[in-house]
Amino acid sequence: MPLVTSKEILKEALANHYAVGAFNANNMEQIQGIVEAAAEEHAPVILQVSQGAIRYAGLEFAAGMVKIAASLVDVPVVLHLDHGTDFLQNVRCMRAGFTSLMFDGHDLPLEENIAITSRVVEIAHAVGVPVEAELGKVLQVGVSMDEVLAAMTDPDEAAEFIAKSGADSLAVALGSIHAMESRNASLDIERAKAIHAAIPEVPLVLHGSSGVKHESVVDAIQHGIAKINVATYLNQAFCEALGEGIEKMPKNTDPRKYLSLSRDAVKERVREKIRLFGSSGVISAGGGFVSPKRSFRSAELGGSEA
Numbered sequence: 464m465p466l467v468t469s470k471e472i473l474k475e476a477l478a479n480h481y482a483v484g485a486f487n488a489n490n491m492e493q494i495q496g497i498v499e500a501a502a503e504e505h506a507p508v509i510l511q512v513s514q515g516a517i518r519y520a521g522l523e524f525a526a527g528m529v530k531i532a533a534s535l536v537d538v539p540v541v542l543h544l545d546h547g548t549d550f551l552q553n554v555r556c557m558r559a560g561f562t563s564l565m566f567d568g569h570d571l572p573l574e575e576n577i578a579i580t581s582r583v584v585e586i587a588h589a590v591g592v593p594v595e596a597e598l599g600k601v602l603q604v605g606v607s608m609d610e611v612l613a614a615m616t617d618p619d620e621a622a623e624f625i626a627k628s629g630a631d632s633l634a635v636a637l638g639s640i641h642a643m644e645s646r647n648a649s650l651d652i653e654r655a656k657a658i659h660a661a662i663p664e665v666p667l668v669l670h671g672s673s674g675v676k677h678e679s680v681v682d683a684i685q686h687g688i689a690k691i692n693v694a695t696y697l698n699q700a701f702c703e704a705l706g707e708g709i710e711k712m713p714k715n716t717d718p719r720k721y722l723s724l725s726r727d728a729v730k731e732r733v734r735e736k737i738r739l740f741g742s743s744g745v746i747s748a749g750g751g752f753v754s755p756k757r758s759f760r761s762a763e764l765g766g767s768e769a
């Protein structure tokens with residue numbers, strides 16, 4: 464089906480206490496693995512294009528591949544910008560057909576983060592595209608525990624931020640860290656509860672999930688986390704399968720024989736995450752939500768929804 468926006472699928476996820484996986488789309492094989500798993504699991508899915516993917520594949524190429532992948536399946540697929548760096552990049556993504564945007568101003572002073580997020584929201588909402596914002600810092604691997612604690616999202620600030628910026632969803636820092644390769648971090652669930660109580664209508668987004676314990680992820684989903692980003696865990700699978708393939712078939716000269724192993728490995732990890740997040744089976748064979756019964760509306764670019 465055509466791409467859909469993140470607005471409605473995240474609202475649905477928030478109301479029904481599951482989370483939608485947002486998987487990073489770097490190349491054709493990863494995109495195929497992600498979308499095939501979502502289709503087989505009858506789950507809505509977000510494919511997100513990171514800054515690294517934009518540098519690697521180019522904005523138009525990444526967007527084009529996701530659109531084609533979405534057109535081949537009967538589950539809702541969103542094309543999302545991950546960690547948008549500035550206002551103009553968001554404009555370029557809208558032109559390229561993204562159905563979900565992000566401005567990440569977590570490094571800026573609060574007022575400046577609000578000001579730029581508001582500008583992105585104003586133009587995006589004019590054509591029905593929702594916007595994710597980020598408040599609090601999800602740091603990169605290598606930082607100390609004190610730094611992680613100091614960077615967490617403040618619930619009162621979150622309420623002020625949403626009221627002033629109009630953002631549709633909010634990436635929050637609950638103690639996870641980007642690019643972690645082990646899985647032993649716990650989230651600050653009390654903080655998730657407080658943020659969710661302060662902005663109950665706003666789907667919260669968890670970045671850096673690859674290093675978080677499963678129990679903690681499942682807990683957070685009960686307290687407002689409705690979108691979970693997964694990148695490192697898929698990249699690991701892709702590379703491991705590639706390495707094993709080369710080891711087993713050192714004389715092979717057909718790259719497809721290696722890359723199809725990577726595609727399958729990514730697909731199985733996406734399936735595992737979809738099941739963990741509780742989004743398996745929420746889409747009917749016709750492409751609508753199973754429960755509560757409602758028809759699914761595709762992105763109406765040019766309309767004035769949201």
Ligand SMILES: [Zn+2]
Nearest residue numbers: 546670671692
């Ligand atoms: Zn992130």
